[in-house]
Amino acid sequence: MEDQNNNDSADQGGIPDSIHLPLALLSIAFAIFLFVQISSLGQNDRNMRWQTENLERQVESLVESEKNFGNLIKQREALVQQSQQVQTRYTEMLTDLINLAETDTDARSVVEKYKIQRQQNQQAAPTPLASPQTTP
Amino acid sequence: MPIKLVSTAAGSLAILLSIWFLVCNWSNQSLQRGLQTQQEEIQSHQLTIQTQQQQLQAQQQLIDSASQLANQIGPSMIRDLASLQIQNKNQKIAALLKKYGIEATAK
Numbered sequence: 129m130e131d132q133n134n135n136d137s138a139d140q141g142g143i144p145d146s147i148h149l150p151l152a153l154l155s156i157a158f159a160i161f162l163f164v165q166i167s168s169l170g171q172n173d174r175n176m177r178w179q180t181e182n183l184e185r186q187v188e189s190l191v192e193s194e195k196n197f198g199n200l201i202k203q204r205e206a207l208v209q210q211s212q213q214v215q216t217r218y219t220e221m222l223t224d225l226i227n228l229a230e231t232d233t234d235a236r237s238v239v240e241k242y243k244i245q246r247q248q249n250q251q252a253a254p255t256p257l258a259s260p261q262t263t264p
Numbered sequence: 265m266p267i268k269l270v271s272t273a274a275g276s277l278a279i280l281l282s283i284w285f286l287v288c289n290w291s292n293q294s295l296q297r298g299l300q301t302q303q304e305e306i307q308s309h310q311l312t313i314q315t316q317q318q319q320l321q322a323q324q325q326l327i328d329s330a331s332q333l334a335n336q337i338g339p340s341m342i343r344d345l346a347s348l349q350i351q352n353k354n355q356k357i358a359a360l361l362k363k364y365g366i367e368a369t370a371k
Binding site (some may be wrong): 145148149151152155156158159162163165166169170172173176177179180183184186187190191193194197198200201204207208210211212214215217218220221224225228231232234235237238241242 | 267268270271274275277278281282284285288289291292295296298299302303305306309310312313316317319320323326327329330331333334337338341344345348349352354356357360363364
C-alpha cells in the first residue's frame with residue numbers, strides 16, 4: 129500500500145515520501161554544523177574587533193611617541209650643532225698641536241701626556257684617548 | 265505530510281544558514297585584512313621610532329664627547345700648554361694658542 133503511494137508521488141513528478149526523512153535529517157545535521165561554524169565565526173569576529181581596538185590604541189601611542197621623538201631631535205639640533213663646532217675647533221687645534229709636536233718637545237710632552245693620536249681613517253682628526261691625572 | 269514540512273523547513277534553514285555563514289566569513293576575512301594593514305602600519309611606526317632612537321643616541325654621543333672635550337680634557341690641556349709656554353717661554357706654543365684666541369699670561 130505504501131509502495132503504491134510512493135509510486136504515486138513519483139509518478140506525479142514529486143519526491144517520493146521515503147526520501148523526506150533522510151533529507152530532513154541531513155538538512156538538520158547540516159544546519160547544526162553551520163550554526164556551530166557561524167558561532168565560531170562570531171567569536172572570531174568579536175576577538176578581531178577587540179584586537180583592532182587594541183591595535184588602534186597602539187598606533188595612536190606610537191604616533192605620539194614618534195611625534196615626541198621628532199620634537200626632541202629638533203630641540204637638540206642647536207646643541208648638536210654647537211657640539212659639532214666645539215669638536216671641529218678642538219680637532220683643528222689638536223691637529224696643529226700634533227704637527228707642532230714633530231719639532232717641539234713641549235708640544236710633544238703634551239701630546240704624549242694626553243695620548244693624542246691621529247685617527248686611522250682620517251688624516252687630521254686627532255682625539256685625546258684618555259684624560260690624564262691633572263695636577264692642581 | 266508533516267515529514268515533508270520538516271524536510272522543507274530544515275532544507276530552507278540550511279540554505280539560510282549557508283548564506284549567513286558566507287556573509288560572516290566574508291566579514292571575518294575583511295576584518296582580518298584590516299588587522300593585517302594595522303599590523304603593517306605598526307611595524308612601519310616602530311621602524312621609524314627605532315631610527316629616531318638611533319638618531320637620538322648618535323646626537324647624545326656627539327654631545328657627550330664634545331662636552332667632555334670642552335669641559336674636562338680641553339681646558340686641562342690648554343692649561344698645560346699655557347703653563348709650558350710661560351715656563352719655557354715657548355713661542356711656538358704661544359703662537360698656537362694665539363691662533364685659537366688664547367693668551368697665556370703669568371700671574
